[in-house]
Amino acid sequence: MDLQSTETNNILIITVNEARIDASAAIRFKDSMRALTDDGPPHVVLDLSKVVFIDSSGLGAIVAARKQLRAGQQLDLAGLTPDVAKVFRLTRMDAVFVIHDSPDSVSGRAAG
């Protein structure tokens, strides 16, 4: 899974460089997320601005990525495109995650 990570102001921003998180990508996504977050800072933001399609397996993988964090580590989401936002809204998982408009607004907030 093509994930790109950048650490700024002690926040780890992970950008998904693929258009889909679907059934065929879910396990790879979860494993790649574990590798990136294991030794990472407490605040992790998943940038989904390049993802245009997510199915229930992809949604489950994002939930799993949150559950596999260590105690005290936090996973936020940012940059949800319309169809991705809709899946989170329909399943009410939008209430489970802190969702930012874009990864920039997260680091901006932290700096301010």
Add this chain to the structure above:
Amino acid sequence: MTAKVGRDTSDRRAGRHMPFGFSLTARATEAGVRDLLSECRARLEAGGVPHQYLGMVELVWAEALNNVVEHAYAEMAAGPVNIEATVAHGQVLAHIRDNGLPFPGAEPPPGHLPSSDGEVESLPEGGFGWFLIRDLCERVEYRREDGGNRLTLDIRLGTQTT
């Protein structure tokens, strides 16, 4: 057959384009389903289904097709899965056929939304698929026929909040 000519833009927005249909078959694997969905989306787009509905239709079909891969063919070699779709007057009607195992209890799951209350450790990682199918479809029908499964998914464009 009559086709309305000179459709206005409001009809176009609601997806009331010329009726069309297609039938596509793939091997029921994760990669096969991904390619099939991509082809389906291209056909829907070429047929004039408005862009804002493509994701919803793809999601419903993805959930149903992934279930075929994960459940119908779970205990046997992956066989074929066919999707036959017709689009007319704001309705997207699809029949999905496979030669795999029937649904347990001979009917598809009720699709209750998994609870996301409580602690992080107990958050649901699955069980959303049938909720999404039933939530986004106007009608779902299942028939066991000729030793295979036929799932009918009836989606109405324009009745969903996008």
